[in-house]
Amino acid sequence: MSIAQYYVTKVEPCPQCGGSGVILHPYWREYWEEFDNRLAPTKAEHYTFWRNHGYNPYSPPSEEITCHNCNGSGCIESRASLEEALRAIFPKMLGEIQQREELDLEAADAAAFAAEWEAQ
Numbered sequence: 001m002s003i004a005q006y007y008v009t010k011v012e013p014c015p016q017c018g019g020s021g022v023i024l025h026p027y028w029r030e031y032w033e034e035f036d037n038r039l040a041p042t043k044a045e046h047y048t049f050w051r052n053h054g055y056n057p058y059s060p061p062s063e064e065i066t067c068h069n070c071n072g073s074g075c076i077e078s079r080a081s082l083e084e085a086l087r088a089i090f091p092k093m094l095g096e097i098q099q100r101e102e103l104d105l106e107a108a109d110a111a112a113f114a115a116e117w118e119a120q
């Protein structure tokens with residue numbers, strides 16, 4: 001490496017859980033897919049489903065489990081080059097600066113109009 005490289009930490013919402021940190025238990029996903037088109041499964045269907053999946057029907061697993069992709073944090077951290085970060089951030093910053101300048105111009109116009117009105 002001939003010249004120094006600069007990096008920043010990139011933090012994004014976890015694509016697996018969408019930032020919530022939890023996901024639906026895979027067995028529960030299967031459960032709802034199987035019984036989705038009805039109001040509720042029958043007691044017998046509920047018991048059969050959980051017994052077939054190795055669970056006591058009276059104490060099935062939690063419906064939501066910690067997301068394994070982000071370990072429950074809801075976000076993914078990675079290293080990004082400073083150049084990549086600036087390319088991502090600058091358009092947003094320039095947009096905000098432009099918006100602020102437009103608001104300032106509108107305010108200046110309103111002030112000039114009010115001064116003109118007062119002078120008449």
Ligand SMILES: [Zn+2]
Pocket residue numbers: 014015016017018019020021022067068069070071072073074075
């Ligand atoms: Zn996640």
